[in-house]
Amino acid sequence: MKKMNRVEGQKRRGISQSAATTSRTAEKNISLTVNGKLHQLMVGKDVNPDHTLAYTLRETLGYTGVKIGCDHGSCGSCTVLMDGEAVLSCTILTVECDGKDITTIEGLENRESGELHPLQQAFIDYTAFQCGFCTPGIILSAKALLDKNPSPTEEEIKQELAGHYCRCISHYLVIKAIQSVAEKGR
């Protein structure tokens, strides 16, 4: 078996382990706004150059609603919103994210009132999940779509979600849930 671990991952991304602690980057700070909260991360201490955004969000900042499935940008589980766009957080290095505004699944619910985002409520109402592992990523992609296009066609919904791997096959109920929100937006 070809070994593929984080060390290999660094090599593939052209990063040597020693670069993680060089003084050149050690003093640089990364500002990341996550769900409205500003985080200052010190490179070399909080963030290594090989840390993906998914890793930082989960392991360093504790946003475990971000799910890592394949860690290779091909399953969609780690999707978050970056400046409103749905991105695969396992394919982005945190050091590239200075000044970015990130929304994870934890950021959709109204913290004060406890009110859910209409998409979250629709996913509950339609039981649009089974194991639920891919659900945070799918909801965030759907949000990015509806924010740009409040009344997408079924085909547009499918196109937007094409990169999301759902092995339980909740696709049909996911589409219905998203359509129910889209219709309200019309």
Added chain:
Amino acid sequence: MVEKYRHIGKATHRKDARAIVTGSAKYIDDIKLPGMLQGRVLRSPYPHARIKHIDTSKAEAYPGVKAVLTYKNVPPWIGGIPYHRPVLDSTMRFVGDAVALVAAETGESAEEALELIEVEYEQLPAVYEMEEATRPGAPQLHERIPGNVFPRGFRPIGEKPLQEIVMGDVDKGFKEADFITEGTCGYENIPNPLPPEPPGVIATWEDQEHLTIYTASQSAAMNRNFHQPLLGMVDMRVIGTHCGGSYGTKNANMIPMVHAAALAKAAGRPVKVYFNKEEHFNAYSLRLGSRIHARVGIKKDGTITALEGEWLVDTGAASEMAQVQIAVGCGEAQLALRCKNWNLQPKLICTNHSPAGCVRGFGGQELKSSLLPLMAIAMEKANLDPLEFFKKNYVKPGDGYFWRDGLWWDYRGVDFSKAMQKGAEVFGWKDKWKGWGKPTAVNGSKRIGVGVGVHGNADIGEDESEAYVKINPDGRAVLHSCVSESGMGQRSAVCKMVAEVLNIPLERVEITAPDTMVNPFEFGLVGSRGTYTVGSAVIEAAEDAKRKLFALAAPVLGAKPEDLETKDGKIYVRGREDKAIPWRKAMGIARTLTGQGRFETDFSLCNCMMIFAEVEVDIETGKTDLRRVVAATDCGQIIDPLVLAGQLHGSIGSAGIDTALFEETVLDKDTGHIMNCNMIDYKWRTFIDLPEFENVILETPFPSHRFKAIGVGEVAPAPGPSAVLMAISNAIGKRIMDYPATPDKILKALGKI
């Protein structure tokens, strides 16, 4: 009269829905214990090799490393059926087999340490083909498995476990046949069910005698039930986390569990072993390979007079419980194919690829996908409509079968031909079926074809379940049941049953965590057993609690217990709801009442799933599109329509229908490496390519439990592959007997390449 229920049959919110959509649901990688180390595995680059020399000294000295294990210092735990799979061994039997284990403060340190382990291998010849593996002189995988053929049967499932189908007199049966056909069909693409969440386990030893396991499992208790003996009967507490998909694979979870437990023991700290996706592809639970050569005797009216053949089963480098899968597959074959004269001989073989494991379909999908195309040859010869053939030959009340325990069971369920017929009507079978090898429609180079497959399982009543229902004086109830959640919504379904029996709002029923310490015995959510088996235990426990409540309330209300009713936490004499008293008036506030329930194995009921498939094949390119699927079943009583719909849609996923079209694990038979061990090269269906999908669900009351329901989830994918293969064969007018039916195979069948 159909009983009207307050909760049962209605679409209700999953109890864990809010946690899932807000990201607060805790999966295995979301759990961190204080002092927890990360475990990593050094994996074999060779399909078959012996470790000549291994030096771990540099790895042990690497900063942050707390334990390094090889075959030399690992605990002597050994698993598999029969015992043949140690935690680590000096022989590697597939690419990805575990060579050494490391636990370190961080994953990075553990991975660096793996690089520092020096191993010298002696490469050994490998074998990948079942027939080659059984020839004299073939490379031998296990000392305990002479000739690479596993011993048959598995005693714990019965005194005389089913290991073959032998009954009647096949010679006599063939003499009675109008037609005799013969053929071979292989379902050998060993696809990966590939849950989105990789497998993972956290182990922590409280002391030498107490091991706690956190497991992302479909059946948390199975981790204890199966593996406690391997670990010298230590007190093993198992706690299930949310599980990001399983499809059978994450049941007993042996490999990550023993790796984590061994490392945690060596390091004296909690250890998490969480596979990455490439390890998931290379070293975790593939489907069994299956190939059947069989002769079929059939009459003009569709009566099967004889079935004789050999079933070769490839379990790869180890057997998790393939003997049980064979037993269940043999039982299931009899459900779908009523025949008096059988002689089907399975042979379980090991080869040098990543081991097969428990997978949804559990021997049955593998057997049906190979056997039903052979039945199709016979049906074609007799010019029979496959729908009518399946309606005629599926088990009916008064029939019976030998089940996995080797015993004969008389079937006492419903006749499924009604559901099959209803499915056919919704699909439009009558108009679309044009005969064998005939397309439904031709449009330029596009050929449309239809096919149908059937499958069912009598596992809906298998094994034991226990439950407690504790009622509190405040009108609430807690269900103690060791049911896990890997997507089937069963934890919510059993709460619903308690709420129905106690006639309280669903929000007033909670269920304990799947924790073996606080719950009574539970076998696990294997097969489709949740609704009938777990449900029966839960219902009995709720009724028992209610009985105890009424016994206390009767003197307070001056009535007999049998004249009492309860609603929303109040008790009243039937017809006198205005005089209701709250539960606490009957119980007092310093009391709980606990009811108990238990279910014992019952194989006399089965489920059934029929899949109709419509494909469009482009005969210029060989590309096939799945256009439409209709899934037809009878479940007795729907517990939750949306959850059930999801289970049936799942026939496309979990290495199901699409194993007929494009899903396969591609093994390089020169090097033993899997060529497509990533989620780009391993093909999966996206949102864009969804077929139209309709579910046809009848509700004919079953003699099961209070709600007359049975489970059907597990069987949904199994009839799919053979249905699609039949549809393709009809579309192109050439028989395809090999999975998946990729464009090259179709063009080859058409004589174009």
